[in-house]
Amino acid sequence: MGSACVEALRYQAGVIADFQKGVLNDKPLTSEEDTGGCDRAFENPNAAAHEHVADMPLVWQGPAAYAWELLVNSKCSDEQIDATAIVVRNLHKQWQQRADQSSAMLPAVTRSHSSRVIWLGGGGCGKSYVINKVLRPLALAFFGPDGYLAQCQSNAGARLLRGRTIHSSLGLAASSSLTTVALRLTGQRKIKLERTLPKIGALVLDEVSQVSGELLHANALSFTYARQEVHGLRPPEYMAPDNLFGGLPLALLAGDFLQLPPIPSSSSLLFRHPTSSYEHKQGRAIAQSFSTVFQFKETQRFTDPLLVQILASMREPGGRRISEEAWSALCRTKVNVVDGIQDARLRATGDWMETGYQWSIVSLAQQLRSRLAAAKSGKVLYYIQAIDRPAHSCAKEDYTAMLMTPSMTETKKLMGLLPVFVGQRVRLVTTIMAPELVPEREGTVVGIELRAADKAENMSAERLAACHKTGCCVCSHMPEAVYVKIHDFEMSLLPEQAGSARGGIVAIKPHTATWKFKRGRKGAERSGIEVQRTQIPLAPAHVKTLHSLQGTTAEPGLVAHWGLPKQLTKDAVWLARYVLLSRIRSLSALLSYDLPDREAFESGPPEIILSMMDELCSPDRTATSEDCKRAREELGWPSRR
Numbered sequence: 001m002g003s004a005c006v007e008a009l010r011y012q013a014g015v016i017a018d019f020q021k022g023v024l025n026d027k028p029l030t031s032e033e034d035t036g037g038c039d040r041a042f043e044n045p046n047a048a049a050h051e052h053v054a055d056m057p058l059v060w061q062g063p064a065a066y067a068w069e070l071l072v073n074s075k076c077s078d079e080q081i082d083a084t085a086i087v088v089r090n091l092h093k094q095w096q097q098r099a100d101q102s103s104a105m106l107p108a109v110t111r112s113h114s115s116r117v118i119w120l121g122g123g124g125c126g127k128s129y130v131i132n133k134v135l136r137p138l139a140l141a142f143f144g145p146d147g148y149l150a151q152c153q154s155n156a157g158a159r160l161l162r163g164r165t166i167h168s169s170l171g172l173a174a175s176s177s178l179t180t181v182a183l184r185l186t187g188q189r190k191i192k193l194e195r196t197l198p199k200i201g202a203l204v205l206d207e208v209s210q211v212s213g214e215l216l217h218a219n220a221l222s223f224t225y226a227r228q229e230v231h232g233l234r235p236p237e238y239m240a241p242d243n244l245f246g247g248l249p250l251a252l253l254a255g256d257f258l259q260l261p262p263i264p265s266s267s268s269l270l271f272r273h274p275t276s277s278y279e280h281k282q283g284r285a286i287a288q289s290f291s292t293v294f295q296f297k298e299t300q301r302f303t304d305p306l307l308v309q310i311l312a313s314m315r316e317p318g319g320r321r322i323s324e325e326a327w328s329a330l331c332r333t334k335v336n337v338v339d340g341i342q343d344a345r346l347r348a349t350g351d352w353m354e355t356g357y358q359w360s361i362v363s364l365a366q367q368l369r370s371r372l373a374a375a376k377s378g379k380v381l382y383y384i385q386a387i388d389r390p391a392h393s394c395a396k397e398d399y400t401a402m403l404m405t406p407s408m409t410e411t412k413k414l415m416g417l418l419p420v421f422v423g424q425r426v427r428l429v430t431t432i433m434a435p436e437l438v439p440e441r442e443g444t445v446v447g448i449e450l451r452a453a454d455k456a457e458n459m460s461a462e463r464l465a466a467c468h469k470t471g472c473c474v475c476s477h478m479p480e481a482v483y484v485k486i487h488d489f490e491m492s493l494l495p496e497q498a499g500s501a502r503g504g505i506v507a508i509k510p511h512t513a514t515w516k517f518k519r520g521r522k523g524a525e526r527s528g529i530e531v532q533r534t535q536i537p538l539a540p541a542h543v544k545t546l547h548s549l550q551g552t553t554a555e556p557g558l559v560a561h562w563g564l565p566k567q568l569t570k571d572a573v574w575l576a577r578y579v580l581l582s583r584i585r586s587l588s589a590l591l592s593y594d595l596p597d598r599e600a601f602e603s604g605p606p607e608i609i610l611s612m613m614d615e616l617c618s619p620d621r622t623a624t625s626e627d628c629k630r631a632r633e634e635l636g637w638p639s640r641r
Contacts, residue, residue: 005449005480005507012493012507016433019491059104059141064092064635067138074133078640080126082628083119083294084134087252089631090115094249095142106142108201109231109247116241116290118208118617119254122315123551123582124301127254128160131204136162139250143201151203151219153210153262155440157551161206166215168435169196170222178214178279185225193226201249207551208255212267213276213283220245220286239282241289253290257613258315258605260547260575270612284616292627293617301553304586306330310601314578319604330601333592335559345591346559350376351425352591353554354543355583356561357568357576363406365561366543370419373542375471379421382448383474386416386535390517394529402517402531412513413439414535420445420482430511430537436489437506440548442541446505447483450475481507482536511537546576549583557589562596571606578605 058066067088071081093113095106119127131150139148150163158165167174171189176182185193205211205219224238227246237243245251261268267280269287302308306326313320335343350373354365374381388402403416413429420426424445431438452458454475459467467473483494485505494502516528544552560580564573577600584590632639 008494009481009507009509011495015491015493019433019436062092062095062104063088063106063138063142064637066141067134068635068637070134070137074129076130076134077126077298077300079296079298080130080134081637082623082625082632082640083127083296084130085628085631085635085637086292086294086623087115087117087135087250088138089634091138091142091250092635104142105144106201106249108143108147108199108249109227109233110249111242111247114242114244114248115250115252116244116292117252118287118290118293119252119296120256120293120617121296122256122258122299122311123579124299124553124585125296126298126300127296128206129300131161131206131252131254135202135204135252139202143249144199146196146199147201149200149203151205153207153215154548154551155438156548157207159441160551161204163204164435166205166211166219168438170219172218178212178218179277180217180221180279183218183221183225185222190226193222194229197223197226197246198230202252203245203248203250204252204254206254208253208269208287209257209259210255210262210550211269212262213269213271213280214267216269216283216286217279223248239285239289241291244286244289251290253287257609257616258575258578259550260572260579263547265572270609270616272612272615287616288618291621292623293621294623301582302585304588307581307584307587311578311582314574314581314601314604316604317607317610319602321602322598327598327601329587330592331595333560333587333590334595335591335593343591346372347376349557349559349591352542352557352559352589353549353552353583354559354561355546355549355554355580357546357564359407359409359545361561361563362543362545363408365559366415366540367417367419369543369559370421370424370540371472373424374419374421377421377423379423379471380467381419381421381472382450382454382479383472384418384420384479384536385475386414386418386533387478388416389532389534391530391532394519398517398519398529401519402529405517408539410515410518411533412515413539414511414513414515414533414537415539416535418536418538419540420448420536420538422447425541426482426484426538427541428508428537429539430513432506432508432537433493436491437486441486441489443484443486443489443506445482446485449480449483449507451477451479453477454479478510478534479536481509482538484508484538508536508538510534546580550579552583553585554583554589555585557591558584559591559593561593563594571609574600574603574606575609577601 058069067084071084090113094110098106121127136148149169150161151166151169152158152161152163153166155165171192221238223246224233224235227233228235231247233243233246257270269284272284299308306329309326310322310330313322354369356362356365371381386403405411405416408415422445426443426445428437428441429439454477456464483505489504492503493506496502512532512534514530514532517531518528564576577596629639
């Protein structure tokens with residue numbers, strides 16, 4: 001390893017260690033670092049200026065006036081205003097009845113008029129926009145810089161909301177037990193949560209459809225445990241509506257249950273069964289205790305009226321026939337293969353996203369799309385093979401199959417063959433520096449620190465000619481590091497060299513993880529081999545499974561594989577198709593493999609899902625136009641424009 005690279009990696013390790021020490025000890029952080037439990041990739045919640053133009057004196061007029069100013073300046077639609085009115089109404093009542101009238105701030109706990117609301121709506125309806133543009137700055141204004149927390153099940157969703165994953169904010173690991181007994185606060189987790197959660201006055205939890213009943217229950221109970229001493233709470237009463245989440249003045253659940261459920265699907269909040277765990281039943285009870293459900297019906301993401309028509313038909317109970325024009329437009333997205341020659345349109349999709357339900361499709365797409373993108377940009381594509389070390393000797397065919405394992409879920413997210421080129425958009429697959437550099441954080445490759453044998457000046461003439469001819473180079477050794485410029489990240493982890501700024505650039509070095517390779521035919525009894533895999537912990541950012549793509553807008557377009565496993569239930573098939581189609585803005589930004597027949601888009605959502613949604617979010621709690629009108633009148637907001 002070159003001395004310059006060794007020094008850079010050593011320097012980076014020191015910076016990361018100092019950063020982590022500061023996070024753990026809760027020392028004041030500089031403007032270059034994470035503050036307030038929010039992602040520094042977005043605005044610092046401690047900063048005086050937030051993403052709004054409301055004047056600070058407006059806080060003395062209360063949440064109603066402040067929220068209205070945010071709504072107007074953010075150009076929110078009438079539906080978005082209605083949704084906000086349902087949330088702010090009780091918040092304003094709390095403000096009017098606050099004990100300390102000498103301060104415009106609200107206390108972080110309430111004994112009455114708690115706001116417990118669920119926002120439901122399909123992808124692109126504008127929920128996240130209102131959360132970021134209105135609710136977040138509103139909460140920061142009335143609860144202070146540490147008084148707002150946005151949670152999400154996924155890292156990608158948490159970044160969108162400038163928040164944290166549920167596990168991270170609760171100090172839980174992926175393997176942590178969610179049983180009631182195991183959730184009692186001890187050790188470092190107790191110190192962390194008792195330092196952060198008592199200050200929070202507003203909680204927004206997005207992607208609620210992907211949250212298990214056990215995790216929602218763990219969330220509520222952990223808040224109560226962490227806040228009991230500061231706010232005088234009694235943990236046995238944590239399920240009372242006003243005491244939920246430790247007596248928070250505002251708790252909002254948001255999402256769309258017409259999305260793929262968590263795995264296993266039996267852990268979904270929709271699922272009710274006598275054999276479900278106590279914690280799952282409590283999680284369902286928490287969701288059912290939320291007093292108001294607001295249903296978004298408009299769409300903000302989509303720019304194509306034909307796409308809007310198809311999605312509306314899919315969501316219509318019982319289904320609805322789509323027009324010939326809409327069906328023809330959808331059929332035009334089919335990828336044509338004539339005499340083995342692929343559709344010419346694919347050549348222009350080097351920067352498009354690609355998705356499929358199965359890893360067997362996604363793993364192949366990761367390779368093909370990377371090669372297409374590298375060729376389009378005129379860059380050499382380097383193939384980095386993982387180093388697998390089985391716990392015991394195995395046959396050559398087993399070792400080959402081991403490297404070809406398609407599912408990154410099985411291999412601890414490390415690819416068997418990583419394709420990478422300078423200029424490629426990639427994502428992290430392991431935590432480099434929490435809470436900043438975590439899985440799904442994206443960046444652009446700016447350099448590859450190759451081993452000496454793989455550098456052009458040391459290659460044989462024959463190998464060098466082959467690389468130039470094919471545009472590809474298979475690395476004979478694991479690179480020392482891949483340098484990635486992380487998007488919206490300005491910390492300097494590497495030493496400055498020759499006056500060049502290195503802010504935001506991270507050296508991603510090889511990472512080792514242990515996984516179990518299952519050998520033998522699928523479906524038959526398969527023996528496992530424990531394997532240590534070493535690989536650069538990156539993956540192409542533009543290719544993801546359909547589960548990972550949820551909540552994302554596929555920009556600038558999407559190559560979609562509609563094929564689904566035969567063992568999927570009818571309900572799961574409908575959900576997968578709906579999720580896939582709702583990721584794009586327009587049908588012109590879609591290319592389709594294995595497009596299903598017309599009936600798939602006209603049959604409507606499965607009745608069992610609709611009935612489970614009605615049971616969880618009963619229609620008698622759904623806010624009507626009259627409820628919204630009354631809320632706007634109480635807040636002094638004008639009627640619908």
